[in-house]
Amino acid sequence: QKEVEQNSGPLSVPEGAIASLNCTYSDRGSQSFFWYRQYSGKSPELIMSIYSNGDKEDGRFTAQLNKASQYVSLLIRDSQPSDSATYLCAVAYGGATNKLIFGTGTLLAVQP
Amino acid sequence: DVKVTQSSRYLVKRTGEKVFLECVQDMDHENMFWYRQDPGLGLRLIYFSYDVKMKEKGDIPEGYSVSREKKERFSLILESASTNQTSMYLCASILSGGTYEQYFGPGTRLTVT
Numbered sequence: 017q018k019e020v021e022q023n024s025g026p027l028s029v030p031e032g033a034i035a036s037l038n039c040t041y042s043d044r045g046s047q048s049f050f051w052y053r054q055y056s057g058k059s060p061e062l063i064m065s066i067y068s069n070g071d072k073e074d075g076r077f078t079a080q081l082n083k084a085s086q087y088v089s090l091l092i093r094d095s096q097p098s099d100s101a102t103y104l105c106a107v108a109y110g111g112a113t114n115k116l117i118f119g120t121g122t123l124l125a126v127q128p
Numbered sequence: 129d130v131k132v133t134q135s136s137r138y139l140v141k142r143t144g145e146k147v148f149l150e151c152v153q154d155m156d157h158e159n160m161f162w163y164r165q166d167p168g169l170g171l172r173l174i175y176f177s178y179d180v181k182m183k184e185k186g187d188i189p190e191g192y193s194v195s196r197e198k199k200e201r202f203s204l205i206l207e208s209a210s211t212n213q214t215s216m217y218l219c220a221s222i223l224s225g226g227t228y229e230q231y232f233g234p235g236t237r238l239t240v241t
Contacts, residue, residue, distance in 0.1 A: 048228040059218055059232040060171075067227075104171070108228040114159045114178070115186075116230055120170035 018043045020107050022119035030127050035092040037122050039105030042086070048108035049081055049088045054121065055101045064090060095126045131155070132233035134219055140239045147206040149236050151219030159222045160202040161230065162186075162194065164215040171218065177202055209240045 019042040029035045037051075048067055052060035066072045066079040066088065078091040088107075092099055102121040109115045135150035151160065161176040163186075173186030175194040183194050191213060195203045202221075206213055216237050220230040 050229065057237075059235040062229055062231065065227060065229055106230075114222050114228055115161075115173065115176065116228065118171040120168065 018107075018109065018117050020105055020117045020119040022103075022105050022122050024120060025123040026125050027122055028125045028127060029095050031095060031097060033095050035095045035099065035124055035126070037090040037092075037103050037105075037124065038087060039089065039119055040087045041105075041107045041117075043107065043109065043117075044083075044086065046107045046109070049079070050106040050108075050116065051077075051079060051088075051090045052104040052106060052118075053099075053101045054104060060104055092124075095124075097126045097128050100124055100126045132219060132221055132231055134217075134233040134236050136236050137234060138237050138239075140241065141206075141209050142241055143210060145206075145209050145240075147209050147238065147240075149204040149206075149217055149219075149238070151202045151204070151221075151233055152200050153202075153221040153231075153233075154200065155221065155231075156199065157221035158199070160196065161220045161222075162192075162202065162204045163218045163220065164188070164213075165218055165235075166215050174204065209238075211240050214238060214240045 051064040054060045064079040066081045072079045076093045080089045104121045105119040106116040132153045162174045163171045177183045177196040193205045219233040222230045
């Protein structure tokens with residue numbers, strides 16, 4: 017059974033701080049990893065993708081991947097109240113099915 | 129920009145009704161997906177399609193069927209709606225052989241009474 021695990025939170029951080037969101041996955045063959053942001057009542061929005069070990073930065077967001085330890089994380093620098101949302105980690109199945117497994121998400125609350 | 133649209137944002141149906149949810153994407157994507165999302169259970173895959181008229185069951189296909197007659201359109205059908213199918217339904221699409229990046233439509237909040 018392929019699984020993606022996230023702490024459900026809520027993770028509460030003050031405005032301007034760094035928010036750190038973590039995700040572990042069970043399928044060692046996974047090669048593609050994604051972070052989605054989902055505001056309440058809205059659909060998920062892709063914010064980061066990462067395919068290689070190490071860090072990938074995009075503005076205030078940094079995705080980190082460690083395949084040996086089977087975890088992926090998302091750092092949000094200078095957190096803003098508008099970052100308050102649920103963050104979903106998603107991992108691609110190995111092979112050519114193009115299917116993703118989603119974690120249940122971490123609720124982030126940025127306090128002004 | 130990728131655009132995925134869904135036929136309704138909110139829908140209220142009665143138990144036993146046949147329900148059609150439609151999804152359209154404008155980026156010539158081969159692969160399309162239907163999920164449902166429930167609190168505490170996350171996103172669960174109902175069905176997906178990797179080409180016109182081709183479909184595969186996801187993790188929770190019971191009570192649902194799908195249709196893909198044109199590349200841009202993927203329909204989810206609830207043959208006889210039940211109250212336990214009250215949920216948020218999300219459609220997504222992706223380029224085949226690409227980066228696995230899935231793009232979601234706005235979702236349909238279905239309530240079955």
